[in-house]
Amino acid sequence: MKLGIIRCMQTEDYCPGTSDFKAIRKKSGAFADVEGDINLVGFTSCGGCPGKKAALRARELVNRGVDTIAFASCIKKGVPIGFPCPHAEKMMELVQKEVGDRIKILDHTH
Template identity: 35%
Template sequence: MASCGGCPGRDAVRQAKEMVRRGAEVIFLSTCMTKPIPSEPACRYSEEIAGAIRKNAGVPVVMGTH
């Protein structure tokens, strides 16, 4: 697990690249980023972060962990 680095996901791509370097094949964005659970708001940057990870880290991104 790693933090996105704060709004608007300043460290997400770097973190994802490091995970890939260590063997990750898929990156999961936490459910709290993608859905307003247990309360509002969901991360308004989650789609942008997912796209940047897909583009720059070259791995699939799953929206939500469970």
């Protein structure tokens, strides 16, 4: 798996992504069923509310070789700030439309 992660820009002050990286290393959470290696190609933010830059950033991740894009758990689950993104569903929909069906989308990481 060649992975790109999109995270919530609002959580950057609270979370350096360590739980995302741990889930990748341990193949837990969204990565529990992954066979073979996981190569983290990129780690970026949505660009801030309402996440309109996520599609452009996803396109760039694909240009750099990812075959899977995971939305960090801060977006869908609201971890660690306790507030899920109110734009999560629309953002994921726009990203999927941008990158097409050949790119797998994961709605969380850990």
